[in-house]
Amino acid sequence: MVINEMTQEECGAFLASASLGRLGCALDSEPYVVPIYFVYEPDYIYALSTFGQKIEWMRANPKVCLEVDQIANQSQWMSVIATGSYQELPEPQFSAERDHARRLLGKRYRWWQSALAERQLRLGGDSIIPLFFRIHVDSMTGLRAIAESAESGNAPQK
Amino acid sequence: MVINEMTQEECGAFLASASLGRLGCALDSEPYVVPIYFVYEPDYIYALSTFGQKIEWMRANPKVCLEVDQIANQSQWMSVIATGSYQELPEPQFSAERDHARRLLGKRYRWWQSALAERQLRLGGDSIIPLFFRIHVDSMTGLRAIAESAESGNAPQK
Numbered sequence: 287m288v289i290n291e292m293t294q295e296e297c298g299a300f301l302a303s304a305s306l307g308r309l310g311c312a313l314d315s316e317p318y319v320v321p322i323y324f325v326y327e328p329d330y331i332y333a334l335s336t337f338g339q340k341i342e343w344m345r346a347n348p349k350v351c352l353e354v355d356q357i358a359n360q361s362q363w364m365s366v367i368a369t370g371s372y373q374e375l376p377e378p379q380f381s382a383e384r385d386h387a388r389r390l391l392g393k394r395y396r397w398w399q400s401a402l403a404e405r406q407l408r409l410g411g412d413s414i415i416p417l418f419f420r421i422h423v424d425s426m427t428g429l430r431a432i433a434e435s436a437e438s439g440n441a442p443q444k
Numbered sequence: 445m446v447i448n449e450m451t452q453e454e455c456g457a458f459l460a461s462a463s464l465g466r467l468g469c470a471l472d473s474e475p476y477v478v479p480i481y482f483v484y485e486p487d488y489i490y491a492l493s494t495f496g497q498k499i500e501w502m503r504a505n506p507k508v509c510l511e512v513d514q515i516a517n518q519s520q521w522m523s524v525i526a527t528g529s530y531q532e533l534p535e536p537q538f539s540a541e542r543d544h545a546r547r548l549l550g551k552r553y554r555w556w557q558s559a560l561a562e563r564q565l566r567l568g569g570d571s572i573i574p575l576f577f578r579i580h581v582d583s584m585t586g587l588r589a590i591a592e593s594a595e596s597g598n599a600p601q602k
Binding site: 306308309310311312313315316317318319320321323347349350351352353355357360363365367369 | 464466467468469470471473474475476477478479481505507508509510511513515518521523525527
């Protein structure tokens with residue numbers, strides 16, 4: 287197995303092709319990690335959520351980290367880490383950005399509508415307003431592990 | 445889709461059945477998330493690593509969070525979040541715990557030996573000492589989403 291660092295272009299292409307990641311935020315030096323669906327386009331990661339601990343924490347401390355990986359097995363994987371700042375997209379100030387996020391999130395957003403409807407039932411309607419947000423990406427780093435056997439074949443190498 | 449909270453027993457059973465998670469740590473209010481292989485047994489999560497940013501950060505701030513999920517699709521998933529404290533297991537002070545970790549990590553550790561050997565080649569031998577650590581789990585929470593169709597079948601419900 288060889289582990290290579292990915293270029294900025296490779297990190298960006300990988301984020302653009304992915305839809306599921308793990309979002310880390312922190313409050314009072316305590317980390318919190320949750321899975322999220324997202325859409326990436328340079329230099330932003332768009333997502334939506336209902337109100338909850340992660341939104342509360344990111345409002346208090348906008349520094350976030352998104353980890354996105356593709357793990358075939360223990361010696362064949364890719365992992366990209368994007369760090370940046372949380373920015374909420376409320377109306378009316380961010381109507382244009384919010385519409386853009388809504389369009390990008392496309393099918394996933396339609397799925398979320400049923401999830402949100404469900405939450406409305408569960409929570410009695412208190413916390414169901416969908417919150418659109420984006421992360422301004424400040425840095426991206428990535429590692430790619432290639433198994434020895436794949437290596438001698440046609441797997442991409444630097 | 446219905447989203448249910450998981451019980452402590454369900455969270456523990458899920459962690460025990462899993463091997464891959466995403467570990468979050470934080471330094472100066474900045475979160476950092478990486479994928480790790482682990483073994484859970486009450487009330488500890490065992491893992492190993494080479495020296496790097498996550499070890500450096502966890503030494504400086506032992507508060508960590510492990511997120512473990514199983515996502516079949518957007519309406520059928522489980523996600524468990526364990527929070528706790530990082531504890532390194534150096535020799536000779538923690539020989540017994542380190543041996544226990546080594547045994548538990550079993551096959552994964554054997555895999556890691558080749559990964560570590562590879563790193564030795566890449567890094568010139570500087571950072572290749574395998575670091576065993578464990579996380580003392582302070583709390584676990586979990587959510588399970590069940591699709592409507594599965595719901596009417598025999599999927600577990602609270």
